Amino acid sequence: MNKFRKPLNKLSIIIVNFKGWESLKGCLNSLVSIKETTALDPEVIVVDNFSNDGNLKKFKKLYPDFLFIENEGNYGFSNGNNRGARYATGEYLLFLNPDTIVSKDAIQDMLSLAKNNLSYHIISVQQKRPSGKPENPFGVFPTGWTINGLIKTIYLQLSKKYFKKYCGSQRVIFPDWVSGSVLMIKQEIFKKIGGWDEDFWLYYEDVDLCKRIRENGGTVALLCDVSIIHQHGGLTRKNKKNIAFYKTEVLKSKHIYFHKHFTGISQILLQLFLVINTIFLEKLVPAIFGLIFIPFFRVRVHLFIYFYLWKYYFLALGKKTWIIPSKLITRSH
Structure with missing residues (x-):
């Protein structure tokens, strides 16, 4: 016992x-x-x-x-x-x-x-x-x-x-x-x-x-x-890759939440809106600045986030599910 x-x-x-x-x-x-x-x-x-x-x-x-x-x-x-x-x-x-x-x-x-x-x-x-x-x-x-x-x-x-x-x-x-x-x-x-x-x-x-x-x-x-x-x-706050990884997890988990708690056209529209908002509205400009100002820590973080997000979306599309194991997004964790 x-x-x-x-x-x-x-x-x-x-x-x-x-x-x-x-x-x-x-x-x-x-x-x-x-x-x-x-x-x-x-x-x-x-x-x-x-x-x-x-x-x-x-x-x-x-x-x-x-x-x-x-x-x-x-x-x-x-x-x-x-x-x-x-x-x-x-x-x-x-x-x-x-x-x-x-x-x-x-x-x-x-x-x-x-x-x-x-x-x-x-x-x-x-x-x-x-x-x-x-x-x-x-x-x-x-x-x-x-x-x-x-x-x-x-x-x-x-x-x-x-x-x-x-x-x-x-x-x-x-x-x-x-x-x-x-x-x-x-x-x-x-x-x-x-x-x-x-x-x-x-x-x-x-x-x-x-x-x-x-x-x-x-x-x-x-x-x-x-x-x-x-x-x-x-x-989560130790280095740029960790910060980017965990910030990506926030967005990934939001997709999973919508997947579990919405159905039909509502879920499709929410997922599409979230992808567009994330890739083209919230993260694109910071990622561009990350390319231009690579020596600066904070802007490099946005570059890593953008990379991880695209990787997640391609995996989700290929596997036809929003539930993607985190280890597939980055092998360093």
Whole structure:
């Protein structure tokens, strides 16, 4: 029997890591403090997506009370979360990014809100940068009105779905979706809807999860009067190819989202509009500047994005599906 397996408890915390050890240390230290100074005793599960750099053994020794699982490869955020959830014994699951710093108030208030409002199937909290500046960890579901930046701005201002950039004076708001960097859900409900969709390698998996919750009658809620710190860092910002790759993943995942949640002529028009907007409106001019000003780091990033996007679109056309494994877009990841 696994020594970490224990009777069903209140909360299991699942963290997916890929070479973000320094940030992860801060996250785990905040959880150690919560376990030592409060009555909360969450089960902590860390899934390492095959960082393969020797640090996993060190962390197992540093945090012997936490369960560490090594994935056989970097199969994405959804896959790592699902694997961690299979080991979880908690009534509630809390999915955390490794670059978050958690407070006991945030966890206690999320659990309390979930317990007292059974229709709130997904719960999150406000997020702040280390400077204290509030973030925007929620939004509306993607549609044709949100593909283009200018159209999206006008739509959000006029739509009844418009949410204030920050929480304001409300204690709880009910956006369409909340960020997967801090997301609590009852394990029973998580299993019922099939967990995270692993067709999303990174990005939009949280939007998709919230969409399925809403379609099944659940409510998505975000607490405004408590927060966690989200540091935003790690591998995605290390070099131009990484930045370009992850920015391409955002656009690829948007295509997959439209593929899964729209049908018929609506899906065809959305996919076509997204391709045109991406290739000819948003990314063409930055890519041209990338050719002209190659020595400059930021403009070179746009050149790589443009290359990856064309590669993705040719692969999607050849394979007749929007769901293309990320490793086929660039062999360096």
